[in-house]
Amino acid sequence: MRKKVRVALAGIGNCASALVQGTRYYSSATENNHGIGLTAYSLGGIQPADIEFVAAFDVTDSKVGKDLSEAIFAKPNNTVTITKVDKMDVKVTKCNVFDGVGKHLSQKLRISDRPAADVADVLRDTKTEILLNYLPVGSREATQYYAKRCLDAGVCFINAIPVFIASTPQWQNAFQNKNLPCAGDDVMSQLGATVLHKTLVKLFVDRGVKIDETYQLNMGGDMDFYNMLDDERLEDKRISKTKAVAAMAPYEIPMRVGPSDFVRFLENDKVCYISLKGKYFGNTPIELDLKLRVVDAYNSAGVMIDAVRGAKLALDRSISGPLESISAYCFKHPPIHMSYSQAKTNFLEFIEGKRDR
Numbered sequence: 001m002r003k004k005v006r007v008a009l010a011g012i013g014n015c016a017s018a019l020v021q022g023t024r025y026y027s028s029a030t031e032n033n034h035g036i037g038l039t040a041y042s043l044g045g046i047q048p049a050d051i052e053f054v055a056a057f058d059v060t061d062s063k064v065g066k067d068l069s070e071a072i073f074a075k076p077n078n079t080v081t082i083t084k085v086d087k088m089d090v091k092v093t094k095c096n097v098f099d100g101v102g103k104h105l106s107q108k109l110r111i112s113d114r115p116a117a118d119v120a121d122v123l124r125d126t127k128t129e130i131l132l133n134y135l136p137v138g139s140r141e142a143t144q145y146y147a148k149r150c151l152d153a154g155v156c157f158i159n160a161i162p163v164f165i166a167s168t169p170q171w172q173n174a175f176q177n178k179n180l181p182c183a184g185d186d187v188m189s190q191l192g193a194t195v196l197h198k199t200l201v202k203l204f205v206d207r208g209v210k211i212d213e214t215y216q217l218n219m220g221g222d223m224d225f226y227n228m229l230d231d232e233r234l235e236d237k238r239i240s241k242t243k244a245v246a247a248m249a250p251y252e253i254p255m256r257v258g259p260s261d262f263v264r265f266l267e268n269d270k271v272c273y274i275s276l277k278g279k280y281f282g283n284t285p286i287e288l289d290l291k292l293r294v295v296d297a298y299n300s301a302g303v304m305i306d307a308v309r310g311a312k313l314a315l316d317r318s319i320s321g322p323l324e325s326i327s328a329y330c331f332k333h334p335p336i337h338m339s340y341s342q343a344k345t346n347f348l349e350f351i352e353g354k355r356d357r
Contacts, residue, residue, distance in 0.1 A: 002045055002046065002047060002050050003044075003045060003046050003050060003312060003316070004050050004052055005046065005050055005051045005052060005129060005130060005308055005309070005312045006052050006054045006126070006127055006128050006129045006130070007051055007052065007053050007054065007128065007129070007130050007131070007132060007308060008053070008054060008055035008056065008057070008122075008123060008126065008128040008130070008131045008132070008155075009053060009055070009056045009057065009068075009131075009132050009134060010057045010095070010119075010131060010132065010133050010134060010135055010146050011057070011058060011100075011133065011134035011135040011136065012056055012057075012058045012060075012063050012068070012071045012072060012074075012077075012092055012134075013077060013134060013136070013222075013223065013224070013297075014077050014078065014079040014222055014223075014224070014268050014296065014297035015134050015160065015187075015297045015300055015301070015304075016056075016072060016132075016134050017072035017073065017077050017079055017297060018079055018082075018297035018298045018300070018301040019132075019300075019301045019304050019305070020053060020068065020069075020072050020085060021072070021081070021082050021083050021085060021301075022037075022048065022082070022298070022301040022302065022305060023048045023049060023051045023053075023305065024049075024083050024084075024085050024086075025082050025083040026038070026041070026047075026048035026049065026305075027047075027048065027049035037190055037298075037301070037302035038302045038305060038306060039302075039306045039344075039347070039348070043306060043309045043310070043351055044309055044310070044312075044313045044351045046309040046312060046313075048305050051305065051308055051309075053068055053088060053090055054090060054126040054127065054128055055090065055093065055122050055123065055126040055128055056068045056071065056090055056091075056092045056093065057092070057093050057094075057095040057117075057119065057122075057146075058071065058092050058093075058094070058095070058112075059094060059095060059096075059097050059100060059101065059109075059111050059112060060074075060109050060110070060111070060112065061109075061110040061111065061112040061113075062074040062075055062076075062109075062110070063092045063112075064092050064093070064094045064112035064114055065091060065092065065094075065112070065114065066091070066092055067087050067088055067089065067090065067091060067092075068088045068090040068091070068092060069085040069086060069087050069088045069090075071092045072085065073085075076108055076109070076222075076223045077223075078221075078222055078223075078267045078268050079222070079267075079268040079295065079296070079297040079298070080268065080295055080298075082298070093117045093122055094112050094114040094115065094116050094117060095116055095117060095119055096116045096142070096145065097111060097142070098139070098141040098142035098145055099138065099139055099140060099141040099142055100135050100136060100139045100142040101136070102136065102138055102227055102230040102233050103230055104226055104227060104229045104230050105136060105223060105226060105227045105230075108223060108226065118149075119145070119146060119149040119153075120149040120152040120153040121153075123149065123150070123153035123155050124153050124154075128153070128155050129155065129156060129312065129315060130155065130156040130157075130158060130308055130311050130312065130315075131146060131150050131155050131156070131157055131158070132158050132160060132304065132308070133146055133147075133157065133158065133159045133160055133161055133163075133184075134160050134161065135161055136161075136223070136224065136227045136233075137161055137162060137224065137227055137228055137233055137234065137236075137237050138227070138228075138230065138232070138233025138234065138236070138237075139161065139163065140163050140236070143159065143161065143163040143165065144163070144165075147159070147165050147171060147174075147182075150180070150182075151174055151175065151178050151180065154178070154180065155180070156180055156181050156182065156183075156311050156314070156315055157175070157180070157182045157183075157184075158182070158183045158184060158304075158307055158308065158311055159182070159183070159184030159185045159186075159331075160184070160186070160187040160300070160304065160331075161185070161186060161187075162185060162186040162236040162237040162239070162240040162241075162332070162333060163185065163236055164185050164236065164240075164333060165182060165184055165185055166182045166183050166184035166185050166322045166323070166327055166331075166334070166335060167184065167185050167322070167327070167333050167334060167335050172321055172322045172335065173321075175320060175321055175322070176320050176321035178320070179318065179320045180320055181311055181314040181315060181319055181320055181321065181322075181323050182321070182322055182323070183307055183310070183311055183322070183323040183326045183327045183330065183331065184327060184331050184333070184334070185240065185327075185331055185332070185333045185334070186236075186237070186240040186241075186331055186332040186333045187300045187303055187304060187307075187330060187331055187332070188244070188300075188303065188330060188331055188332045189294070189296075189299035189300050189303065190299050190300070190302050190303055191292075191294070191299065192270075192272070192292075192294065192296075192299050192300070193216050193218050193241075193270070193272035193274065193292060194216070194241050194244050194245065194257075194332050195340060196272075196274065196290075196292060197214070197216045197244075197245050197257070197274050198244050198245045198247070198248045198339075198340065199248075199339075199340055200274065200276060200288065200290075201214065201245055201248040201249055201253070201276070202248040202249075202339050202340075204276060204278060205248065205249050205250070207280075208280060208281075209278045209279070209280045209286060210278050210279050210280075211249060211253050211276060211277070211278040212253075212254070212277050212278050212279065213253065213254045213255065213275075213276075213277050213278075214245070214253055214254075214255045214274070214275060214276045214277070215255060215256040215257065215273075215274070215275050216241070216245070216255075216256070216257045216258070216272065216273070216274050217256075217258075217260040217272070217273045218258070218259050218260060218270060218271070218272045218273075219259070219260055219261040219262070219263050219266065219270070219271050220259075220262070220263065220266050220268070220269060220270040220271070220296055221262065221263050221264045221265055221266030221267045221268070221269065222266075222267060222268045222296065222297075224296070225259060225261070225262040225263075225270075226262050228259045228262070229262055234258060234259065237258060237259065238257065238258040239333070240332045240333035241257045241258055241332055242255060242257045242258070243332075243333060243337065244332040244333065244337065245257055247337035248339065268295055268296050268297055269293060269294070269295055269296065270293070270294055270295075270296040270299075271291065271292070271293050272291070272292040272293075272294075273289070273290070273291055274288075274289070274290045274292070275287075275288065275289050275290075276288045303330050304330070306329075306330060306347075307326055307330040307331075309351075310323065310325075310326040310330075310347065310350060310351060311323065311326065313350075313351065314326075317353075317356075319356060319357065321357075322335045322357070323350075323357055324336050324346075324357040325343070325346035325347045325349070325350040325355055325357055326347060326350065328342075328343035328346060328347070329343040329344055329346070329347035330347075
């Protein structure tokens with residue numbers, strides 16, 4: 001019998017929608033079509049359909065109290081639909097808001113007036129194994145609250161947003177002491193702006209090009225980008241993305257990396273512009289300008305399916321603390337930065353049991 005994975009979701013936005021839909025979409029996949037977008041259709045004996053969503057948390061009136069199968073399509077979610085999702089018998093539970101809703105986002109959302117549940121109690125009652133944090137960017141206090149509730153309930157924590165948990169010694173030790181794994185921080189898309197940017201920088205460096213300057217500018221039309229109009233919520237996001245790129249060069253590069261604007265009509269599409277300038281043989285100038293356009297939510301869904309399956313294997317093997325190989329492969333701000341190729345090698349070795357983290 002294949003392993004099942006009991007997963008809870010914190011934040012039922014576009015990314016959660018893409019993830020839930022993706023597990024259904026690939027439930028009919030076979031080894032012959034390999035499940036495009038996944039490292040492997042079966043990873044450590046776990047298939048996408050083996051991920052069972054058993055709890056969900058949000059604060060929005062349009063989602064709280066609804067079945068998860070309905071909530072993932074409720075406004076203001078606006079990502080594309082790839083499959084039908086049958087009723088899941090998982091009601092979205094109201095949680096405390098903390099700093100989860102910024103001043104811009106509060107203009108678009110109505111907070112549910114239902115009483116907030118104790119997250120740790122819900123995790124215990126639903127026998128959750130792994131909680132995925134999909135809160136809006138800038139939700140530091142709320143993210144720390146969920147991490148603490150995971151520690152209380154004995155649940156693995158996977159952090160998809162740029163608040164530093166798995167990459168911070170204090171939290172690493174807390175999960176280690178509770179014999180629980182954690183992974184993060186800030187999910188890195190299958191082929192998104194950051195993984196592309198860091199790969200280009202590594203390529204330039206490896207081919208002997210001296211990079212003089214680089215930038216990455218991103219825009220989109222979903223609530224994630226609308227939320228990021230609050231500049232004070234962007235500090236960790238800029239740090240996460242910048243460090244991921246900077247780690248690919250042995251010298252300091254002047255750079256600007258991060259979200260730049262909200263463009264309503266883009267909806268869940270994300271447009272990225274990357275520029276690199278430098279010099280190669282004979283001090284001759286070289287310049288690269290690139291545009292990438294993707295459906296943002298689905299760009300991370302396959303990565304998170306891989307992260308969940310890796311974390312389940314860690315639980316089964318009684319591995320605790322930060323999962324370094326999973327984090328380096330799936331996230332922008334891991335405990336240890338690596339090139340993408342090295343991170344993938346380490347991740348696959350972990351899946352095969354050749355590496356303990």
